[in-house]
Structure formats: structure tokens, C-alpha cells
Amino acid sequence: xxxxxxxxxxxxxxxxxxxxxxxxxxxxxxxxxxxxxxxxxxxxxxxxxxxxxxxxxxxxxxxxxxxxxxxxxxxxxxxxxxxxxxxxxxxxxxxxxxxxxxxxxxxxxxxxxxxxxxxxxxxxxxxxxxxxxxxxxxxxxxxxxxxxxxxxxxxxxxxxxxxxxxxxxxxxxxxxxxxxxxxxxxxxxxxxxxxxxxxxxxxxxxxxxxxxxxxxxxxxxxxxxxxxx
Amino acid sequence: xxxxxxxxxxxxxxxxxxxxxxxxxxxxxxxxxxxxxxxxxxxxxxxxxxxxxxxxxxxxxxxxxxxxxxxxxxxxxxxxxxxxx
Numbered sequence: 001x002x003x004x005x006x007x008x009x010x011x012x013x014x015x016x017x018x019x020x021x022x023x024x025x026x027x028x029x030x031x032x033x034x035x036x037x038x039x040x041x042x043x044x045x046x047x048x049x050x051x052x053x054x055x056x057x058x059x060x061x062x063x064x065x066x067x068x069x070x071x072x073x074x075x076x077x078x079x080x081x082x083x084x085x086x087x088x089x090x091x092x093x094x095x096x097x098x099x100x101x102x103x104x105x106x107x108x109x110x111x112x113x114x115x116x117x118x119x120x121x122x123x124x125x126x127x128x129x130x131x132x133x134x135x136x137x138x139x140x141x142x143x144x145x146x147x148x149x150x151x152x153x154x155x156x157x158x159x160x161x162x163x164x165x166x167x168x169x170x171x172x173x174x175x176x177x178x179x180x181x182x183x184x185x186x187x188x189x190x191x192x193x194x195x196x197x198x199x200x201x202x203x204x205x206x207x208x209x210x211x212x213x214x215x216x217x218x219x220x221x222x223x224x225x226x227x228x229x
Numbered sequence: 230x231x232x233x234x235x236x237x238x239x240x241x242x243x244x245x246x247x248x249x250x251x252x253x254x255x256x257x258x259x260x261x262x263x264x265x266x267x268x269x270x271x272x273x274x275x276x277x278x279x280x281x282x283x284x285x286x287x288x289x290x291x292x293x294x295x296x297x298x299x300x301x302x303x304x305x306x307x308x309x310x311x312x313x314x
Contacts, residue, residue, distance in 0.1 A: 057272075058300055065297070094300065101302040103241075108248035147245065147303060181246065 001227045004030035004042035006072070006088075008063045013049035013085065013204060020204045021046070024220045026227075034066035043227040044081045045072055047088025049140070049202060059102060059143045060090030069095055081125060081227060082196045086141055089188070089198030098191055098198045099156060100148035102141075106181025110142040114213075115179050117187045117201055118171045120162040124190050125226035126197045126219050127163055134171040135164075135215040137201035139179060144200040146182040146189070156189060163188035164199060230279045233286040237308040239299045240271035274298055277313070286310050 003026040007014045018029045021044075030040050034052075039045060052063035063069070069091070076082050076097050084092040092098040105111060116134050119127045148156065156162055164187040168177040178185045180200075188199030203216025241247045250269040257265040276293075280286035287310050299306040 057298070061297060061300065101300055103245065103303055104248050106246060106248060108252055149302070 001026065001044075001224070002030065002040070002042045003027070003044045003046065003224075003227070004032045004039055005046045005048055006032045006034060006068055007048070008034045008050065008052035008066060010052045010054055011048050011050035011087070013087075013202065016204045017046050017048045017085070020207045020220060021224075023208065024217070024224055026220070026224045032068055034063065034068045037067050037071060039068075039071050039075055042075075044083070044223060045075055047072070047082070047084040047091050048204075049086030049088060052087055052091065055143070058094065060087060060092075060094040063087075063091045064095035073097060076191070076193075076196050079193060079195050081223065083126065083223065084196075084198040085202055085204065086139075086144075086200055089200055090143065092196060092198045097196050098189055099152050099161075100146055100189065102143050102200070103145040103147050104143050105141070105145050105179075110140075111144075111179050112138070112140040113179075114138050115187075115201060116167050116169055116171070116177065117164040118167040118173065120165050121160045123160060124163060124194050124197065125222050126190070127222060129222035129225065130218040132215070132218075134167060134169065135206075135218075136213060137203055137206050137216055139201050141180070141200055144180045144182065146184075146186040146200075148183060153184060156186075157184075159192055161190050161192065161194075162186055163190055163197060164201070230281055231286075232313040233278055233280055233283070233310050234313050235276050235278065235286070235290045235308050235310045237274040237276070237290065237294060237298060237306060238271060239274065239294075239304050239306045241269060241304055245303060271304070283310060283312065
């Protein structure tokens with residue numbers, strides 16, 4: 001089992017992701033510079049948060065044309081596991097590896113705070129090890145309003161591809177608990193093949209007891225279990 | 230080969246909330262222009278390109294729009310191409 005974290009110019013959550021993966025037993029983790037053409041045999045590839053290419057044009061729009069993304073797409077096509085968090089999620093959507101797009105938050109503000117999310121499916125490597133109904137995970141984004149057309153939303157729901165929805169502390173999903181105006185309160189989705197995952201909240205910022213929140217740990221437990229076999 | 234200049238407009242789809250436009254619309258009464266509503270904000274992009282004729286130039290610009298300059302899930306685009314002297 002081998003994990004890799006892709007680094008773009010402007011990534012800023014890459015070292016947090018490396019640290020968490022290694023602490024969870026997924027290391028030593030490869031740092032994959034975006035200009036590379038080789039995933040170095042990684043089974044799990046993570047696209048971290050940040051502001052790749054300064055978020056110029058649209059978040060993730062330019063990063064999707066980085067050389068490493070061709071390799072990530074081929075890895076995904078082979079059924080390999082890919083996780084994109086925040087900017088990583090935006091890149092995966094721009095690259096067409098995940099359905100939908102991420103628009104400016106409904107309130108037009110950058111939001112950095114803890115939110116509650118509830119897993120919407122157990123049937124993925126990312127969510128299989130989550131025992132709780134509600135997780136508290138921080139978000140930090142200006143462009144996290146998930147959008148997809150009506151037909152696409154139906155496909156997502158019919159295919160059980162919604163990973164997480166924003167909710168309140170009790171796990172109820174409603175307008176007031178939706179921080180950014182995301183369609184259907186969606187905080188994360190996977191592809192049809194259930195091997196590419198994207199989410200706006202940052203589980204790597206909630207996976208160390210020293211930081212006072214370990215709610216994100218179960219996501220890595222599930223992922224690493226899937227690549228260990 | 231000829232040199233062309235393209236002027237491209239990228240706008241959010243009409244049915245999508247445009248928070249920037251909404252905020253700017255909301256400011257209009259504050260400057261004494263309450264009759265202005267419906268502000269929507271997009272991008273204007275200009276670029277130069279070499280092509281053998283206008284048709285080829287338009288096809289290249291269209292490809293750039295579809296692949297990078299606009300995200301068709303959230304945006305629409307239009308453009309014009311002018312030959313440069």
C-alpha cells in the first residue's frame with residue numbers, strides 16, 4: 001500500500017494531509033509535484049486543499065491541465081482510489097472526474113469554521129468506517145456551493161453517490177445548517193465507479209487528538225483499509 | 230497566417246444565483262440609482278491567436294472556451310473574432 005499527495009503551486013494543506021496519512025499508518029507518503037508524469041505506484045492519490053494557481057479563472061480550472069492530472073485520471077480510470085479535499089474537490093470537478101461544479105458561496109464570503117456533516121452512504125471506502133451519524137469537520141472555502149443540473153442530481157441520488165450533507169448538531173439536514181448554499185446540502189460526492197471522492201470539509205484538520213477533534217479520522221481509516229487489501 | 234484578436238464574454242447561467250451581482254444590485258439604491266436591478270457579473274477575456282483564416286480562428290477560440298475559459302456547468306460564453314492589421 002502506498003499513498004501520494006499531489007502538490008500544485010498554491011497548495012497549502014498538502015503537509016497536513018501527508019502528516020495525517022502517515023500518522024494513520026499510510027506512510028511513508030509520496031509528495032507528487034504537479035509537473036510529474038508518474039504516480040510512483042501510489043494506490044491512493046490525494047489532491048489537497050489550497051489555492052492552486054491562485055484560484056485564477058476558476059478554482060481548480062488551471063490545475064486540471066497539470067501533467068500529473070493525466071496520470072490521476074488514468075489511475076481513476078483503472079479503479080484506483082482518489083480523494084480531493086476542498087481545492088482538490090474543485091480540481092476533480094473541473095477535470096470531469098467528479099460530476100458537478102463548485103460556485104462562489106451563496107453569501108459571497110469565505111467561510112472558515114467547524115460545520116456538521118452527516119454521511120449519506122456507507123457504500124464507499126471513504127465512508128465505510130464512519131460509525132457516527134454526525135461529524136464535526138472544519139470548512140475553509142470561498143467557492144464551495146455545489147451545483148449540478150437536475151438530471152445530474154437525479155443520477156447522483158439514484159446512484160447513491162452523495163457522500164456527505166451539511167446538517168445541524170443533531171444530524172438534521174435543512175437550509176439553516178447549509179453554510180454555502182450547496183444544492184441539496186451536498187458537502188461531498190463520489191463518481192459512478194465509487195473510487196473517486198470529493199468533499200469541501202477538511203477531514204485532515206480533524207484527525208489528531210492534539211488538535212482537539214478526531215472526527216475526520218474514520219475517513220482515513222476506511223480509505224487506508226481499502227488500499228491495504 | 231493571420232493574426233486575430235478574440236473578445237470573449239463568460240457569464241454565469243441565467244438560472245444560477247450570482248452573489249456578486251446580487252450584492253452590487255443591492256448597493257444601487259445607496260448611490261441613488263434604485264432603478265438599476267438585475268446586475269450579473271461575469272468575465273471579459275481578450276486574446277490573440279494565429280490562424281490561416283477566420284473560420285479556423287473561431288474554432289480555436291471556441292475550443293479554448295469549452296475546455297478552459299468557461300465551465301459549461303455554471304457558465305455560458307460568447308465571442309467575436311477580429312483580424313488584426
